[in-house]
Structure formats: C-alpha cells, structure tokens
Amino acid sequence: xxxxxxxxxxxxxxxxxxxxxxxxxxxxxxxxxxxxxxxxxxxxxxxxxxxxxxxxxxxxxxxxxxxxxxxxxxxxxxxxxxxxxxxxxxxxxxxxxxxxxxxxxxxxxxxxxxxxxxxxxxxxxxxxxxxxxxxxxxxxxxxxxxxxxxxxxxxxxxxxxxx
Amino acid sequence: xxxxxxxxxxxxxxxxxxxxxxxxxxxxxxxxxxxxxxxxxxxxxxxxxxxxxxxxxxxxxxxxxxxxxxxxxxxxxxxxxxxxxxxxxxxxxxxxxxxxxxxxxxxxxxxxxxxxxxxxxxxxxxxxxxxxxxxxxxxxxxxxxxxxxxxxxxxxxxxxxxxxxxxxxxxxxxxxxxxxxxxxxxxxxxxxxxxxxxxxxxxxxxxxxxxxxxxxxxxxxxxxxxxxxxxxxxxxxxxxxxxxxxxxxxxxxxxxxxxxxxxxxxxxxxxxxxxxxxxxxxxxxxxxxxxxxxxxxxxxxxxxxxxxxxxxxxxxxxxxxxxxxxxxxxxxxxxxxxxxxxxxxxxxxxxxxxxxxxxxxxxxxxxxxxxxxxxxxxxxxxxxxxxxxxxxxxxxxxxxxxxxxxxxxxxxxxxxxxxxxxxxxxxxxxxxxxxxxxxxxxxxxxxxxxxxxxxxxxxxxxxxxxxxxxxxxxxxxxxxxxxxxxxxxxxxxxxxxxxxxxxxxxxxxxxxxxxxxxxxxxxxxxxx
Numbered sequence: 001x002x003x004x005x006x007x008x009x010x011x012x013x014x015x016x017x018x019x020x021x022x023x024x025x026x027x028x029x030x031x032x033x034x035x036x037x038x039x040x041x042x043x044x045x046x047x048x049x050x051x052x053x054x055x056x057x058x059x060x061x062x063x064x065x066x067x068x069x070x071x072x073x074x075x076x077x078x079x080x081x082x083x084x085x086x087x088x089x090x091x092x093x094x095x096x097x098x099x100x101x102x103x104x105x106x107x108x109x110x111x112x113x114x115x116x117x118x119x120x121x122x123x124x125x126x127x128x129x130x131x132x133x134x135x136x137x138x139x140x141x142x143x144x145x146x147x148x149x150x151x152x153x154x155x156x157x158x159x160x161x162x163x
Numbered sequence: 164x165x166x167x168x169x170x171x172x173x174x175x176x177x178x179x180x181x182x183x184x185x186x187x188x189x190x191x192x193x194x195x196x197x198x199x200x201x202x203x204x205x206x207x208x209x210x211x212x213x214x215x216x217x218x219x220x221x222x223x224x225x226x227x228x229x230x231x232x233x234x235x236x237x238x239x240x241x242x243x244x245x246x247x248x249x250x251x252x253x254x255x256x257x258x259x260x261x262x263x264x265x266x267x268x269x270x271x272x273x274x275x276x277x278x279x280x281x282x283x284x285x286x287x288x289x290x291x292x293x294x295x296x297x298x299x300x301x302x303x304x305x306x307x308x309x310x311x312x313x314x315x316x317x318x319x320x321x322x323x324x325x326x327x328x329x330x331x332x333x334x335x336x337x338x339x340x341x342x343x344x345x346x347x348x349x350x351x352x353x354x355x356x357x358x359x360x361x362x363x364x365x366x367x368x369x370x371x372x373x374x375x376x377x378x379x380x381x382x383x384x385x386x387x388x389x390x391x392x393x394x395x396x397x398x399x400x401x402x403x404x405x406x407x408x409x410x411x412x413x414x415x416x417x418x419x420x421x422x423x424x425x426x427x428x429x430x431x432x433x434x435x436x437x438x439x440x441x442x443x444x445x446x447x448x449x450x451x452x453x454x455x456x457x458x459x460x461x462x463x464x465x466x467x468x469x470x471x472x473x474x475x476x477x478x479x480x481x482x483x484x485x486x487x488x489x490x491x492x493x494x495x496x497x498x499x500x501x502x503x504x505x506x507x508x509x510x511x512x513x514x515x516x517x518x519x520x521x522x523x524x525x526x527x528x529x530x531x532x533x534x535x536x537x538x539x540x541x542x543x544x545x546x547x548x549x550x551x552x553x554x555x556x557x558x559x560x561x562x563x564x565x566x567x568x569x570x571x572x573x574x575x576x577x578x579x580x581x582x583x584x585x586x587x588x589x590x591x592x593x594x595x596x597x598x599x600x601x602x603x604x605x606x607x608x609x610x611x612x613x614x615x616x617x618x619x620x621x622x623x624x625x626x627x628x629x630x631x632x633x634x635x636x637x638x639x640x641x642x643x644x645x646x647x648x649x650x651x652x653x654x655x656x657x658x659x660x661x662x663x664x665x666x667x668x669x670x671x672x673x674x675x676x677x678x679x680x681x682x683x684x685x686x687x688x689x690x691x
Contacts, residue, residue, distance in 0.1 A: 030459065030460070030478060031458055031459045031460035031478075033460035033461070034443055035460075037443075038441075038443070065461070068461075068462050069460070069461060069462055072445060072462040072463060072618070073442075073443035073444050073463075074445065075443040076443060090608065090611070090612070091364035091612075092364045092365050092558065092561075092594055092605070092608060092609060093364065093521045093522065093594055095605070095608045096522060096523070096594070096596055096600050097522075100608075129362075129364055129446065129562075129612045129615060129616065130362065130363070130364035130365065131403060132361065132366075132367040132370055133182070133367070134216070134364075134366075134367060134519065134521045134527075134592075135179050135215075135216025135217045135367075135519075135521065135527050135528060136182065136216070136217065137521070144405075145182075146182050147182075148179075148182055148183075
C-alpha cells in the first residue's frame, strides 16, 4: 500500500478520487473491506460517517456492515485525533509494573481523559491491552515510537519530543 | 562470507531492542571495527532476539559465547577497544548468562537422559533472519525438499501425528489429527492459515519467532500445504508487529526467487504461495473462527462449530489453522523424525515450549524449555529468581489463562499435568508476581481487558465481563458485601458454561482461581 500522505494536503475532492481508485482496483476481490478502510484512514486520517457512506456506496455494501467493521477494530478511528497519539499499554505485565500510575499522571499533565484530545490538538490519548513489548514494561507508545520502562519522572522529557 | 572471520559479533535486532537503538549500534560497531582495521577478522551480524528482554540492546560474541547487555552507542567505542583490540571481556556490560550454545540445558531435565537442544528457537540469535542462505545453511528447506521428492502426503501426516505434536496456540489439539481432517475433505481450493494474531497480554513469543527465523515458519506452512493439498497460505498477523511483517515479506520474496515457494517448488508440480493479511486490532480474532470472519473482511465475530474450519473455513473452503510456534516445529520433526521429537518433553506432551517470562524476576525474556519443566525451575533456574520480594502468584497463559499460587510451583508444565489440576497451559506467557500485587486489583485489571475486547456477539460474555468488572471495582473500593463474592462465583461459572466461544469461556478463569486461592484478599476488603 503506497502511502499518499507524503504529498501536500489534498482537497476533499482529490481524497475521494484517490479512495475511489483504490476501491475500483480491489472491488471484486473477496474480503477487501478491511484493506479499503485501512487505505481510507491513511487518506483521511479518520473515518467520519461521510467516508463510511462513501465506502459503502462504492463497494455496494450496506452502511451498517461498514460501520460495524469500523467500530469493531480498535485500529479504526471515527473522531479526528491530535497530531500525536499517545497509547498507554494496560496489559497485565505493564499493569503490575505500574502502568496505572503512568495513566493517572498523563491524565493530570495533559488535562484530558482516555479517548480525548487536548485543546491545542497536540495529543490524543488512548489505551491498548498489550503492545507485545512486555519486557520493557511499563510501556507507552507515541505515534510509532515505543517508550519502555517509563516512570512518572520521565514523562515530561518524553512529551517534549512531540511538538 | 568471503573471508573467514575469527570472531563474530551478533546484534540482536527485534521489536524490543530496536527501541533501544539496536540498528544504530550495529552501524557503530561496523565503523569501529573498520577504524581498528578489524573488519575482516570480526564480522558484525544482525540476528533476531538473543533472549533477554529487559537488558536493552543485547550483543553476543562468538566463539567465546559471551553476552553483553544495555550497550549504548557511546559505549561501543570502549567495548571494541577493550574486547577486540585488547582482547579481554568487557566486564562492565557482561551478562552472567551465556549464549544459547553455551548453556548446558541437560542439567535441567531430569526426566529424560538427554536434552537435544532448542527446536523452535534453534536459529534465533544465531543466523541473520533476513538472509535466506543462512537459513539454508542450517538445513533450511531441506525438510520440504525431502517430503516433496520422497514422501506422500499421508506419510507426512503420519510423521506429524506420530511425533505427538500438539497445537501451541493454547488449546493443545493434536496437530497431525487436525491436518488429517482437512486432508480428507475433497473440496478445493484448500487453505493453510498461520495464526500470528498474538494478542494475549504478556505473550510475544510468536513475534520473536517470526522476527528471528521467519523461514522456519514459511517452511512449516509449505509442508502443511503439501500434506493437506493446499496451494495457498495466509499469515494473519497483528498490525503492530511491523518488524515481523517486514521480515516475513522479505523472506517470502527471497524464497520465491529461489523456487522454494511459489510455482513448481523444487521442480515438482507442487505450488505454494504465501500471503500476509494484516489485522486491525482485535483480541478475539485470535480465536480461529473469528480470525476467518475477520480475514473475509467482516467484524471478527466467532462462528458456530460445526462445521469446523477443516470442512468449511476461509471463504467456506477447507482450511487448516495453526499457531506460529506449531508451524516452526514442523521442519525439525520431518528432518529428525517423530521418535526424536517424542524423546523431548513428557509422556502426554512431546517437544518443547516457548515461554515469555515476565514480572518481578531477575531476567525476563524468551525461553524454550522441554515440556514438563516446573514453574519453580523456570523462576529460579531460568529467570534467575525473584527480583524483589517473595513469590506470591503466577498467571500462566496470559489474561485468559490461570492463576497459580505457590502450592503449584512443582506441577510439571505440560498439557496433561495441568489438566489434572484443572488448569490449561495456554499461550506461553508466564507472569510472575510478588506480594506487592493486590489480587483484587490484578483481577480487576484483567477483567477490564475482557470488557474492552469482548466482541459482543453472545450475552454471557458481553454482559458477564461487564458485571464482573463492576463488582470487582466495588470490592476494590471497599464497598463490597459478602454476597458479592457469591455473585462473582455464579457469574464466572455461568460464563464458563454458556459463552459462545473460548474467549468468554476462559475470561473468568483467573477470577475463579483467585476466589478459591486467595479468598482472604477479597474478604479483607468487604464491609464487615
């Protein structure tokens, strides 16, 4: 899947055109709804109702099926997110190593709860149940970077890296 | 290798070490060697996970078998100077453990006269996973060649069945038997699916197997394809496992180039293609029928069995699904024979098991030990003992697994022995906790996970997990009453009996264990 996001900000019209091309390429293959939604999220950043309607129409599938899939998988987002996404791992290994404290500390620092975005759109915060990096517990992930063996004291320094 | 080098430095590059800058360290090592004119004598090699997972970047030095941890870019300069220019061990970062080849594993297995080495992780931390020739050098793809030229598909299934290999995903179903079901069905096309949707908290063995030795998994899948009559394989993998995906993609491409996958493998008329399907983040998709629904592009909800996937699986065609670790066992079994495999492990469970050992212990990480090793041996021999405090409890098999107290320390870990005490082996996670962990809090955390991940298809699981969480929350806040304990028990038992799929059936496992093993922890929090 080529990433079209390297280019400059596209207009909505161009975005829909791009998505349509991808759908046409894969329309007749079975099981392609999930890859199409992956692509749609790459193009739009999240999947608002309009995009879900568009996908449903183009793929000749009921909207209920599309929405069902979007809301089922944690990867798909229906709200716009901040520039950076913080994911706190609350898997059991991280939990016993103090992940809950990290979560509370982040909530206090950023003034938002899980699932929310800061007013300046800098950070969104979510949780994950195990990132598979248990050897580094407790772990948080910011965008694609995993930060391991986090402590409340280290948080400021890490957050500084993401403007 | 054009010239013979006298020493090799292995840099373990896996999901964990990459975060500590393993790639930069590899580059730095190469430049430093060059600076000292050592490039020809000392080879710097990239490999998969070497083992320890909480020691930063790990490098190994052969032939000495030394292992170094927590190495940083700045430290590389001094390390090369000390270790290779002056030629003495760099004591500052030297780990007490030795590289796999140096470990005397025989000492730990009293049940069998000899332990024959690692099977699944044999190449991990030794070969460069991105170089197919190194895998071939370790007898890679030989098993596939042998069966294609010399064996019928029935003979292959017989070997696997005779070996006693049981599925390593958690349920422990005999692999050979599973294959024979799909082989019997006449309908075509058939599919081989590798379940790499490793979402069980605390488990990351499959990831390290795929990162460390991707070809072994592919070879196992191709052998399975030949045995059951399938020409297409899929690997359903978690989207978070970027490095595994990259390495598998490269491995598939390289194997196709050499004619070891693709069309007319080894010049025979057997074709086998492997494709990768990336999941979108859902725990329940590790359940095989939910995985199939997800692969078909829908909400990953489980289906009713029967029909079993062997008859009607992916796109309603005959499908065989196995775990990554199961596939990684196949080629070694074909090469060495069923009898060899049976010599390892115990009566009921042959072979080895890969565990990820975590929590309050000195050395966390990946180990492969014969089936039947006890918890006590894992904690005190392999993991170096408790890092702080005293042993209180272990959760084996991840969040859906069982909770064990100290009285279970000497139960051999294999399918049968655990079944006898009412437990199951599960996925391979071993989370060890000391007395600082509150049982109620821990179980509450596990239950929160199930609330979040329940797919919502059946009521016992969807509502049961939620109510269990609410009651646990109440108790943990000191607002619980005695009858709440009874409700939890009833709720747990009902979920076990009436949930649609193994997800809901296993969700209350640890909860129920904790109620019988640590009743006082609950009672202390109740309103008197």
